[in-house]
Amino acid sequence: MAKVKETPMMQQYNAIKAQYPDAFLFYRLGDFYELFNDDAIKGSQLLELTLTQRNKHSANPVPMAGVPHHAAQNYIDILVDKGYKVAIVEQMEDPATAEGMVKREVVQLVTPGTRMRTGADAAKENNYLVAISGTEPVYGLSYADLSTGEVRATTLNSTNAILNEIARLETREIVTDSELAEDLLANLTNLGILISHVSTVTRSAEISYLTQQLSGEEAQTVAVLLTYLFTTQKRSLDHLQLATSYEIAQYLKMDRNSRANLELTVNLRTQQRSGTLLWLLDETKTAMGGRMLKQWLEQPLLDQMQLEARYDKIGAFLKDYFNRAALQDALQQVYDLERIAGRVAYGTANGRDLLQLRNSLRQVPAILVILSDMDTAIFGGLVAHLDPVTDIEQVITEAITEEPPISVTDGGIIKAGYNQQLDDYRDIMKNGKRWLAELEATEREATGINSLKIGFNKVFGYYIEVTKANIPKLDVDRYTRKQTLVNAERFVTPELKVHEQKILEAEAQSSQLEYSLLSALREQIKQNIARIQSLASTLAELDVLQALATVAENYQFVRPxxxxxxxxxxxxxxxxxxxxxxxxxxxxxxxxxxxxxxxxxxxxxxxxxxxxxxxxxxxxxxxxxxxxxxxxxxxxxxxxxxxxxxxxxxxxxxxxxxxxxxxxxxxxxxxxxxxxxxxxxxxxxxxxxxxxxxxxxxxxxxxxxxxxxxxxxxxxxxxxxxxxxxxxxxxxxxxxxxxxxxxxxxxxxxxxxxxxxxxxxxxxxxxxxxxxxxxxxxxxxxxxxxxxxxxxxxxxxxxxxxxxxxxxxxAVPTDQQLDLFATAVDQATQTVLLKLQTADVANMTPIETMLFLHELQQELK
The missing domain is CATH 3.40.50.300 (P-loop containing nucleotide triphosphate hydrolases)
Incomplete structure (x- = not known):
């Protein structure tokens, strides 16, 4: 059978698909992401898409399904929620200027463990990606939340310990290296969690920097984790924090069954948060505080000094209702700083994200005033970590308009007065359009044609349009003819073309300049991510403490x-x-x-x-x-x-x-x-x-x-x-x-x-x-x-x-049984019962068992 000849596009698609065989390939074609072949067949079922065919009249049509690019995120989320990976393939050059096939590349691999969850339902939940490495008796386990930048690692000595930690983290994806033992890999596979593999661990300056506080198997497992993150995300991850080590022995141990039985975070019957201890305790006002409260609940402490310090703070908030209420009001206006910082580093933060960051930073001075009115000996340590990051708050105030659009490429984000060149472009656009209106009025008066108008289209640019009935009124040399319509003629003048050039250039350059200014601002904020993350952690701790004080007041809890x-x-x-x-x-x-x-x-x-x-x-x-x-x-x-x-x-x-x-x-x-x-x-x-x-x-x-x-x-x-x-x-x-x-x-x-x-x-x-x-x-x-x-x-x-x-x-009377029908039995029956009681039925074959029962029946007859 002759081999089917592939088109250049399908050759490109198949070459990329071969690199990502375990992922759905979202292949960008114009305004759509297309799925082909098996991806299209399975994707149409999972996403309820219409399955069509490419080259449908050929001998071997290609199954095909597509989604609009502006709605793609919803479909990607559905697939990832179901435990699949999605490789996003973008056009890397302008189709209008490309020679031959448009160059395309995978710009991101979205997986269950790397998904940047942003919905309200996920605000107080972490999404942990877990990596495991090593061999018995020392295993390394690390985890990261890509949306917040948290990275931690530990060493464990048994499969059960690993399974318990995976359950605690509620992970949806596990990354392993090629050295992991087969029996452990089998145990992980039985969990029904997506398993991904890293064949070669990258050694880079970035990974060395992030693992500088670790050694041994902890450093190795974080290297596996980071290699996977950098490979799949294909972009800067400057928000990732230095990986820190923790010991299971630092915390109160509970295996996965005990956590489940006690319904700490998940209701056994409904699998929801309602009806759990976390549900009762969660009076937090911020997403960061909600996540930290859950982390505290999953890792109770063993250190008395740390516990007494928390009791002191909760007791202080419990006694001081007014300052606690003022703190709650301030915290309610604090957005998710950890995830905003993540979007800044990721390059996806828009103008509204930056305003949320600014508005959050504006609450810090008020919070400092509240805490200064309370016991310094109790809250001094937290106050010391409350950096208002004033410089970032000021630059965002100066740069970002108060009602920015969601899109970062259409303009309207940067304030007037922030950049002179941008102001000049905007002035040209504003004055140019005014000039056009004035020109239209002048030409109507000069020609005596009241229906004369100035219009614009993408093909011819700006033009003067005169109906055919009024053409005789025009001087022959007044305009240059550009286009003939059924009922009108369109003209241009040298002066009109000059202003057209200025207006169109200003519009294009204005949008590009705004995006450039926004990118520069994000880069400036990126340099201060560590400060923002430190502030976020302190605000989260204050939020948890006030929440626990509120619960203590509402339900009459006492200090133990x-x-x-x-x-x-x-x-x-x-x-x-x-x-x-x-x-x-x-x-x-x-x-x-x-x-x-x-x-x-x-x-x-x-x-x-x-x-x-x-x-x-x-x-x-x-x-x-x-x-x-x-x-x-x-x-x-x-x-x-x-x-x-x-x-x-x-x-x-x-x-x-x-x-x-x-x-x-x-x-x-x-x-x-x-x-x-x-x-x-x-x-x-x-x-x-x-x-x-x-x-x-x-x-x-x-x-x-x-x-x-x-x-x-x-x-x-x-x-x-x-x-x-x-x-x-x-x-x-x-x-x-x-x-x-x-x-x-x-x-x-x-x-x-x-x-x-x-x-x-x-x-x-x-x-x-x-x-x-x-x-x-x-x-x-x-x-x-x-x-x-x-x-x-x-x-x-x-x-x-x-x-x-x-x-x-x-201690265990084996010769007595509970008799529901207590009646006298004869000697023959007692003999049969004794044989039945002492028979080794477990080691009999089926035939031997049947013969044995037949023998007993005969004795009873």
């Missing part, structure tokens, strides 16, 4: 006291999010007390009574205290915890082939393997995903292991009432229960946590509340009475001494 002796004492603690939903009056507060030598609270009580709420509110109180916030209680004494582990709720991981119970055991194992005496563990209904005695045995063994080996503060809720006797053998365990009572057949919850074990689970009562059919409830009640009358001795479960953490055979 950090204890050194591992003592935990919370008076009338509340779950802040649930309290916001229910209202302060409806929420039932609870004390949470664990003395220095108390390790485990075993919590019993009916479903729906509030056990999980009680557990979660402790974790949220700890997190609030360790981000430097006041906490929801009447009083609170807390140690500093190094880690929080949670096993709450029922969830499976079908993609990885793990059942609910397997996930439960895996999360429990994470806690047992990694927790220390300074950790907090929350185990909710552990062991319920398997048979009764299996679950009970595992629950007891885990409690004993925590008590004897881990020594962490632990809340363990359970329905296994048999475990409540453990307090007799484990001295650092205490029973508590959530109160409930039955009145006239109805279950009444007190939601109050009381000392001692619960007397029963009230499971059937809860089922009744859920609306199960009466027949089901009655039958369950009958069966419960039968079970309670059987001779089952649950007290034998809790017989392990505190020095022996291995369950004894007596």
């Amino acid at each position: 006291e950090i204890t050194q002796n591992n003592d935990l004492d919370i008076k009338n603690g509340r779950h802040p999010v649930i309290e916001k939903v229910l209202g302060h009056q409806a929420y039932v507060a609870n004390d949470i007390m664990m003395a220095a030598d108390e390790q485990i609270q075993l919590i019993t009580g009916p479903n729906m009574s509030g056990k999980s709420t009680y557990m979660r509110q402790l974790a949220l109180t700890v997190i609030l205290a360790q981000i430097g916030s006041f906490v929801p209680a009447d009083a609170a004494k807390l140690p500093i915890f190094d880690q929080i582990f949670t096993r709450i709720g029922a969830a499976d991981d079908l993609i990885s082939g793990n059942s609910t119970f397997m996930v439960e055991m895996a999360e429990a194992n994470t806690a047992l393997q990694n927790a220390t005496k300074d950790s907090l563990i929350l185990f909710d209904e552990l062991g319920r995903g398997t048979a009764t005695y299996d679950g009970m045995a595992l629950a007891q063994a885990i409690i004993e292991y925590v008590h004897e080996n881990v020594h962490a503060k632990t809340l363990f809720s359970t329905h296994y009432h048999e475990l409540t006797t453990l307090d007799q053998a484990l001295p650092k365990l205490r029973n508590v229960h959530v109160g409930a009572s039955e009145e006239n057949g109805q279950l009444i919850f007190s939601h109050k946590v009381l000392p001692g074990p619960a007397d029963q689970s009230y499971g059937i009562n809860v089922a009744k509340l859920a609306g199960l059919p009466t027949a089901v409830i009655d039958r369950a009640d009958t069966l419960l009475k039968m079970l309670e009358n059987q001779d089952v001795a649950p007290s034998t479960v809790a017989t392990v001494s505190p020095t022996d953490v291995t369950p004894t055979p007596e």
Whole structure:
């Protein structure tokens, strides 16, 4: 079969596409971006475009779809949101002057991790691109937000640590180098996140400068990250900040499951922010403050001095309502300085962006006055970093008009008086058009033709038009004929052509000069980006502090006291999010007390009574205290915890082939393997995903292991009432229960946590509340009475001494089963049951199993 001959344009397209095989190619043709071949077919489906064909009458037409260039950003955003890359191909020369094919190049590769998100919905969200390098046992992980210029790096020693950090950063794209181990790459691929690769790491002066504070694997992973950024963006990225190092050990550790279970930033049910701790706390007035608040929430501190400093500032704002209100008013007029700086460096900032920068800088003097009226010892450090960047504010005021257009190439951006040449051009345009009006009036009077007019078109320029009926009135040599129309003649004069030249040149040169002046101004601002970013960080911190003070005032939070002796004492603690939903009056507060030598609270009580709420509110109180916030209680004494582990709720991981119970055991194992005496563990209904005695045995063994080996503060809720006797053998365990009572057949919850074990689970009562059919409830009640009358001795479960953490055979009675139909059985039946109980079914083949069952059937006949 003869090879299809390609046109020069398609040759150019295919050559560029070969360099970007994993991206949609937006190929500029005039006023459209076109997609061809497979890109067109798939793009038409994803973007709901009409699929057409190029060379449709040929033997091999080319699939084609296009979008207008002015609307392209919307389509690019759709593709990137779906996890695809988009390569933007622009015309690099004027088609009118180009010889042969117009030169075209990829000017930017837009990817999920490099997208400059600007919408209101993304204002308080970072968009992190993550890079990973290294081999076991030392991996490097770095991340950057291209829109703000933030770059950070750390080293990690396990796949789980990497996965936890990726989850924390909510990354949508991961970059790796060629050295990354295959097993780790497989784990990353299973996350469903776009994986990009850098085959060769660039060594440049810019990368060396940005990584100057790093060494080893941290410097390597940032080099991978920056190589990818420079390769894809193909432009100056002067807003990127010096990469800084951080240690996971500097912050309170929470694995991805614990973060999800506690709903810090994402609601488990809706996957939205509403109903989360962040939702409650976010009283910030700026986009920068909103992002910083989220960062604080994701990385609670371990350093008491830093925490006390934050408490001091929040306390000062809490006491001084008027200065706090004045600060809020000023912050509301501050735009997103970090992202404006990013657009300036990127070369995409327009006149309106610069006015937003100017208006933001104008708030700084007022903020300095507010802080000077407060305690200098508390706010002095922040005041020192509040640089008003006055010189930039002044030059923007002098240069930019008050109502600039969105476009940066059509003029109307620069103020009159800023540049003499521009003023001259504008004067020519203004006076030239006035001159034309005067010329028209003069010629009408001189010729006596009142319908004579001066017009303009792009082909002939300015002209004098006279209708054919009036041609006899003209002197033969007065004008030079230019164009003949059906009903009129058009003329020019030497004087008209001279003014035409001046006007058109002024219009063209004016727009070019304005763009040049704007570019120079952006370059001047670019030289001060570090100052603007420092100011932005300080304003964001002030915003977070005032927000936390506002929350403390609105919800009656108090300053926590950090204890050194591992003592935990919370008076009338509340779950802040649930309290916001229910209202302060409806929420039932609870004390949470664990003395220095108390390790485990075993919590019993009916479903729906509030056990999980009680557990979660402790974790949220700890997190609030360790981000430097006041906490929801009447009083609170807390140690500093190094880690929080949670096993709450029922969830499976079908993609990885793990059942609910397997996930439960895996999360429990994470806690047992990694927790220390300074950790907090929350185990909710552990062991319920398997048979009764299996679950009970595992629950007891885990409690004993925590008590004897881990020594962490632990809340363990359970329905296994048999475990409540453990307090007799484990001295650092205490029973508590959530109160409930039955009145006239109805279950009444007190939601109050009381000392001692619960007397029963009230499971059937809860089922009744859920609306199960009466027949089901009655039958369950009958069966419960039968079970309670059987001779089952649950007290034998809790017989392990505190020095022996291995369950004894007596602790797990394997020879007893709960019999729902307690009837007498004969010897033959007992023999069959014994054979069934002791058979190794797991190791039988299907045929052996069938023969075994057939044998048992024969014995029973």
